[in-house]
Amino acid sequence: MDVHASLTDAVGNTPLVRLNRVTGGALAPVYVKLEYVNPGGSVKDRIALSMVEAAEKAGLLLPGGTIVEGTSGNTGVGLAMVAAQRGYGCVFTIPEKSSAEKVAVLRAYGAEVIVCPSDVPREDPRHVRSVAARVAAETPGGWLANQYDNPDNPRAHYRTTGPEIWRQTDGRISHLVSGIGTGGTITGTGEYLKEVSGGRVTVVGADPEASVYSGGDGGPYAVESIGHARHPLTLQDTWPTSYHPEVVDRFERNSDRDSLLTARRLAREEGLLVGGSAGTAVAAAVRVAAGLGPDDLVVVLLPDSGRNYLSKVFDDDWMRQLGLPVDEDSPRSGHAEGLPAKVPDEPSREAGGRA
Numbered sequence: 521m522d523v524h525a526s527l528t529d530a531v532g533n534t535p536l537v538r539l540n541r542v543t544g545g546a547l548a549p550v551y552v553k554l555e556y557v558n559p560g561g562s563v564k565d566r567i568a569l570s571m572v573e574a575a576e577k578a579g580l581l582l583p584g585g586t587i588v589e590g591t592s593g594n595t596g597v598g599l600a601m602v603a604a605q606r607g608y609g610c611v612f613t614i615p616e617k618s619s620a621e622k623v624a625v626l627r628a629y630g631a632e633v634i635v636c637p638s639d640v641p642r643e644d645p646r647h648v649r650s651v652a653a654r655v656a657a658e659t660p661g662g663w664l665a666n667q668y669d670n671p672d673n674p675r676a677h678y679r680t681t682g683p684e685i686w687r688q689t690d691g692r693i694s695h696l697v698s699g700i701g702t703g704g705t706i707t708g709t710g711e712y713l714k715e716v717s718g719g720r721v722t723v724v725g726a727d728p729e730a731s732v733y734s735g736g737d738g739g740p741y742a743v744e745s746i747g748h749a750r751h752p753l754t755l756q757d758t759w760p761t762s763y764h765p766e767v768v769d770r771f772e773r774n775s776d777r778d779s780l781l782t783a784r785r786l787a788r789e790e791g792l793l794v795g796g797s798a799g800t801a802v803a804a805a806v807r808v809a810a811g812l813g814p815d816d817l818v819v820v821l822l823p824d825s826g827r828n829y830l831s832k833v834f835d836d837d838w839m840r841q842l843g844l845p846v847d848e849d850s851p852r853s854g855h856a857e858g859l860p861a862k863v864p865d866e867p868s869r870e871a872g873g874r875a
Contacts, residue, residue: 527605531558531565532680536688536819541789542782542802548812550805552820553685556794560601561594562824567704568598570676571665572606585661586611590652592745593622594824595667600629611659613651618744621828641753668760673704674711681705682712685819691717694816697724697772697805699746699797700733703763705821710767725768726804728779732757734771742776742842745823746797772804777844779803783826783833793826796833
């Protein structure tokens with residue numbers, strides 16, 4: 521029988537699908553890896569399972585224990601799914617700017633959710649990561665997943681995502697394009713692909729224009745769960761150790777406009793309902809592919825589903841508040857004249873593109 525013994529056995533082995541209408545006639549094929557078909561709905565299912573299994577093996581997470589994490593949603597959902605399947609409690613701190621859908625999903629899994637201020641410096645005791653650390657320390661049997669500095673985050677992608685892509689493309693992949701949040705996805709996947717290809721694969725980081733990772737000023741941007749913002753009052757800007765910058769060969773920087781309109785185009789022209797960070801990655805990949813030939817092959821990681829953002833990216837009123845075109849005012853090509861390059865109204869999370 522083609523069955524799984526448990527839900528967690530269904531994590532990974534996600535499909536690659538070729539883009540056909542949004543690539544602008546590029547000669548190089550562009551394939552997207554649909555991470556939203558993981559059972560918890562995002563790429564973060566991979567690291568949730570990896571981190572929990574490692575903690576169990578090390579005796580850090582014991583039967584009846586409680587999983588605690590600071591998250592903008594996706595990692596929390598993956599951890600909540602694993603917690604439900606294995607009988608753990610779970611508590612998640614989440615920034616108030618995260619979509620309502622993510623909070624609702626976490627609570628549907630039975631998680632306790634603590635909503636924290638978004639626009640506070642890293643040192644503030646109300647910061648998402650500070651609250652999570654405090655809750656874990658004060659909870660009997662509590663274990664802090666700490667995706668930002670947990671080596672089992674990138675390790676999950678080195679062991680699964682990278683080998684899957686290599687196998688699915690018969691080793692033909694020439695370029696990997698991925699967003700960078702905690703950095704685990706691009707680090708683990710990129711390290712494996714560079715190693716197995718003898719350094720032939722080029723790793724491209726898709727990043728918001730304001731993100732510190734690619735040289736931005738750390739100011740606010742609208743796309744969730746990607747990049748690295750810096751609050752102006754943060755005293756010491758630290759990057760997640762899950763991110764290994766040397767893996768990234770180059771960056772493609774994107775405005776909120778490009779990211780969000782690309783995400784909407786993917787739904788209407790390719791039938792792919794994905795989040796804003798997937799729009800960032802695809803906008804970058806299309807530019808990468810434009811300079812390549814038919815012997816190249818581009819793979820793009822699409823982290824999560826647009827169902828997480830129906831109240832944001834796919835809500836016309838929210839888009840209009842950001843000054844972005846919708847419906848008949850939105851060109852099918854996604855290019856619009858006279859629009860702002862980035863949107864200052866909606867701050868992103870303060871460190872490491874929480875996910």
